[in-house]
Amino acid sequence: MSSDFPRKVAILGGNRVPFARSGGAYAAASNADLFTTTLDGLIARFGLAGEQLGDVVAGAVLKHSRDWNLVRECILGTALDPRTPAFDLQQACGTGLEAAIVVANKIALGQIDSGIAGGTDTASDAPMSLSDGLRGVLLALNRAKTPAQRAAALATFRPAYLSPQVPANVEPRTGMSMGDHMAITAKEWGITREAQDELAVASHHNLAAAYDRGFFDDLVTPYLGLTRDANLRPDSSVEKLAKLSPVFGKGDGATMTAGNSTPLTDGASAVLMGSESWAAAHNLTPLAWFVDAQTAAVDYVNGRDGLLTAPVFAVPELLARQGMSLQDFDFYEIHEAFASTVLTTLAAWGERRVLP
Amino acid sequence: MASLRNDPYAALLSSPLGKRVVDSLGLPQPTKLRRYAVDAPVLDGAALIGGLGEDTPIADRAKALLETEGVEIGDPFDTLPVAAVIVDLTAMAGPADLERLRAVVAPSLKRLTSSGRVIVVGRPWESARTVEQAAAHRALVGATKSIAKELRAGATANLVLVAERAEDNVEATLRFLLSGRSAYVSGQVIEVGGTGNGDSLLLPDDWTQPLAGKVAVVTGAARGIGAAIAEVLARDGATIVAVDIPAAGQALAGVANRLHGTALQADVTAADTGERIVDHCHLRHGRLDIVVHNAGITRDKLLANTDEARWASVLDVNLLSILRMNEAILGEGGISDHGHLVLVSSIAGIAGNRGQTSYGASKSGVIGLTQALSRDSAVQARGITVNAVAPGFIETEMTGSIPFATREVGRRLNSLQQGGLPIDVAETVAWFSQDANAGVTGQVVRVCGQSLIGA
Numbered sequence: 001m002s003s004d005f006p007r008k009v010a011i012l013g014g015n016r017v018p019f020a021r022s023g024g025a026y027a028a029a030s031n032a033d034l035f036t037t038t039l040d041g042l043i044a045r046f047g048l049a050g051e052q053l054g055d056v057v058a059g060a061v062l063k064h065s066r067d068w069n070l071v072r073e074c075i076l077g078t079a080l081d082p083r084t085p086a087f088d089l090q091q092a093c094g095t096g097l098e099a100a101i102v103v104a105n106k107i108a109l110g111q112i113d114s115g116i117a118g119g120t121d122t123a124s125d126a127p128m129s130l131s132d133g134l135r136g137v138l139l140a141l142n143r144a145k146t147p148a149q150r151a152a153a154l155a156t157f158r159p160a161y162l163s164p165q166v167p168a169n170v171e172p173r174t175g176m177s178m179g180d181h182m183a184i185t186a187k188e189w190g191i192t193r194e195a196q197d198e199l200a201v202a203s204h205h206n207l208a209a210a211y212d213r214g215f216f217d218d219l220v221t222p223y224l225g226l227t228r229d230a231n232l233r234p235d236s237s238v239e240k241l242a243k244l245s246p247v248f249g250k251g252d253g254a255t256m257t258a259g260n261s262t263p264l265t266d267g268a269s270a271v272l273m274g275s276e277s278w279a280a281a282h283n284l285t286p287l288a289w290f291v292d293a294q295t296a297a298v299d300y301v302n303g304r305d306g307l308l309t310a311p312v313f314a315v316p317e318l319l320a321r322q323g324m325s326l327q328d329f330d331f332y333e334i335h336e337a338f339a340s341t342v343l344t345t346l347a348a349w350g351e352r353r354v355l356p
Numbered sequence: 357m358a359s360l361r362n363d364p365y366a367a368l369l370s371s372p373l374g375k376r377v378v379d380s381l382g383l384p385q386p387t388k389l390r391r392y393a394v395d396a397p398v399l400d401g402a403a404l405i406g407g408l409g410e411d412t413p414i415a416d417r418a419k420a421l422l423e424t425e426g427v428e429i430g431d432p433f434d435t436l437p438v439a440a441v442i443v444d445l446t447a448m449a450g451p452a453d454l455e456r457l458r459a460v461v462a463p464s465l466k467r468l469t470s471s472g473r474v475i476v477v478g479r480p481w482e483s484a485r486t487v488e489q490a491a492a493h494r495a496l497v498g499a500t501k502s503i504a505k506e507l508r509a510g511a512t513a514n515l516v517l518v519a520e521r522a523e524d525n526v527e528a529t530l531r532f533l534l535s536g537r538s539a540y541v542s543g544q545v546i547e548v549g550g551t552g553n554g555d556s557l558l559l560p561d562d563w564t565q566p567l568a569g570k571v572a573v574v575t576g577a578a579r580g581i582g583a584a585i586a587e588v589l590a591r592d593g594a595t596i597v598a599v600d601i602p603a604a605g606q607a608l609a610g611v612a613n614r615l616h617g618t619a620l621q622a623d624v625t626a627a628d629t630g631e632r633i634v635d636h637c638h639l640r641h642g643r644l645d646i647v648v649h650n651a652g653i654t655r656d657k658l659l660a661n662t663d664e665a666r667w668a669s670v671l672d673v674n675l676l677s678i679l680r681m682n683e684a685i686l687g688e689g690g691i692s693d694h695g696h697l698v699l700v701s702s703i704a705g706i707a708g709n710r711g712q713t714s715y716g717a718s719k720s721g722v723i724g725l726t727q728a729l730s731r732d733s734a735v736q737a738r739g740i741t742v743n744a745v746a747p748g749f750i751e752t753e754m755t756g757s758i759p760f761a762t763r764e765v766g767r768r769l770n771s772l773q774q775g776g777l778p779i780d781v782a783e784t785v786a787w788f789s790q791d792a793n794a795g796v797t798g799q800v801v802r803v804c805g806q807s808l809i810g811a
Contacts, residue, residue, distance in 0.1 A: 040610065043609070
């Protein structure tokens with residue numbers, strides 16, 4: 001391999017639609033609608049109409065079976081050159097991040113010069129499927145060649161088969177929701193209700209202030225009448241949050257409420273990445289460089305790890321590989337649905353309890 | 357077809373029965389106007405060219421232009437149809453010479469085809485050498501406006517006043533007025549002078565791409581007239597930076613992507629928007645040549661019911677923001693020398709409108725700003741032009757929401773008996789944006805079909 005690689009990977013800019021509460025502003029929008037709008041906003045901001053990019057990688061967690069080629073279909077609906085390749089990937093909450101790692105690695109290796117990574121999800125437009133029973137009847141009916149076989153297939157039908165399979169907000173192997181999993185972890189780590197409420201309130205206030213000072217003016221493409229995140233509560237206060245009852249976990253020690261947990265949300269986002277020379281040729285100034293990434297997984301089924309604690313294990317490995325410490329960074333983003341996840345992660349990093 | 361859908365009267369006229377009804381009632385019958393197309397000829401028929409005396413510098417140039425474009429020069433003594441008549445009266449010394457206007461134009465009017473053109477050329481009367489000369493040249497204003505009102509079938513009449521030694525600067529204006537670009541411009545007076553800094557102006561290599569290589573900013577570009585301006589500037593060769601408020605981001609992205617430009621989400625009233633525009637243009641496109649201050653709002657209410665906030669919002673968006681943004685745009689590292697600023701005023705800024713005191717004030721202020729800035733010595737020294745367009749009744753979403761009767765009055769009370777289209781405003785803006793038009797500055801051109809309002 002030429003010594004020119006790996007090369008530097010520039011993060012050039014991003015875009016998203018405002019995030020809506022599920023069943024809200026985007027109730028009638030599909031994953032493709034959300035992502036296409038997000039992409040077109042990004043394309044307009046960076047003057048990419050008609051451009052052929054190296055690759056576009058994105059995904060969704062909740063996908064219809066018809067969306068087997070979701071991202072590529074989105075590309076064909078945007079202003080990009082239709083010869084821009086694209087593919088879907090899926091890694092639960094890590095879908096968008098994994099997409100960014102893939103695009104960055106391709107650029108670093110010289111396989112592509114530019115790319116977009118992203119993610120889209122709508123819990124409003126969730127797919128439903130037929131019950132296994134009804135599928136069995138229909139498949140048998142399809143195979144049947146004689147009237148008798150058809151009659152036999154139909155005879156296996158039971159009215160209960162008519163109820164559709166709705167995707168449940170639970171882990172298949174534990175039957176517990178993410179929130180209930182997190183409640184266990186938060187309890188183990190002694191994350192207090194007060195600390196969670198404080199973090200949630202600060203998060204709302206900081207986001208509101210960022211909108212007010214125009215920080216998001218060129219980061220968001222409004223969609224379907226929504227110009228700001230619908231989950232944003234600028235008037236949130238610790239006093240108000242203190243009144244809410246816990247919704248995850250059970251009994252006295254339960255701390256996670258609707259106020260310090262994120263509701264199901266619809267939205268999409270995308271980030272533009274490129275090689276140094278591609279950025280220069282397009283007169284784009286790199287905002288940051290993509291240096292490294294690390295993914296981890298934990299044994300939350302039989303082991304003692306919390307479902308959402310993978311970053312606690314991933315980051316020390318990343319730091320060790322790069323010979324860096326957390327103090328070498330100006331910004332951290334801990335992206336999770338619950339205040340307690342952020343606080344647990346910070347506590348774990350701080351105590352270095354997870355370091356080998 | 358957009359106009360037909362919004363204009364039930366025009367739709368009625370397009371049916372045989374509707375036409376009979378309208379004929380028998382003697383109601384106005386708007387003509388489908390000839391509009392510009394890249395592959396359309398400058399003029400779709402022969403042109404008559406006349407003048408006073410031996411020295412007819414503009415007639416000579418018009419003739420050369422038309423010959424280059426393969427347009428036939430008509431015979432003044434036959435009766436065949438003509439698509440335009442151009443009369444060069446720059447040599448007039450006194451009112452007696454006005455007879456020449458009558459002698460050339462009168463016989464040609466019956467020969468004028470649909471969407472025909474009458475172009476009268478004189479000298480700016482303020483710089484006349486004698487009182488007689490001033491009177492004669494000023495008389496062309498009343499004459500031309502009257503001719504425009506006499507014309508039918510989409511024909512227009514406009515007056516061009518060419519300053520001495522600025523004769524070479526008239527080509528872009530003649531082309532504009534002859535072509536479909538000026539479809540909804542009638543009864544206007546356009547002054548063509550020297551370039552601000554005395555440089556000779558640059559003619560384009562290709563008149564279908566007069567803005568080739570230029571970078572143009574359009575504010576309020578997400579929809580309506582702003583989107584049409586962006587589209588026409590792009591068609592004429594410019595790279596577009598489309599600016600609108602963040603809340604209009606989705607529509608803005610659509611405009612920018614369609615034109616292969618870039619979108620800049622910014623509120624024109626924010627303190628740093630001028631700098632953001634300048635930085636964006638230079639960082640991303642390497643230059644800034646044309647700025648169209650189009651963003652505007654209405655908060656219509658009788659003045660008696662207008663509170664401070666309502667009043668302030670209109671003046672801030674429509675007028676103060678332009679002054680603020682111009683500091684960065686005209687400052688160090690901003691717009692190029694020989695650049696062009698185009699402001700969007702309104703007929704309401706000329707005539708006023710009941711319930712539009714704030715809007716009328718802001719749009720009238722835009723005219724003052726335009727005229728004063730065009731005379732600013734630093735702006736002139738850099739050869740930057742500053743002009744304004746004042747739209748009349750234009751068929752947009754905004755006018756579509758006016759009650760039917762009021763809308764019909766606005767739409768019909770003009771010499772062309774119809775509303776204009778956003779593209780008509782855009783064509784005038786694009787003409788103001790041409791380097792070839794550097795002799796035109798400080799002008800306010802109405803795109804109103806010679807509306808009776810404020811005339």
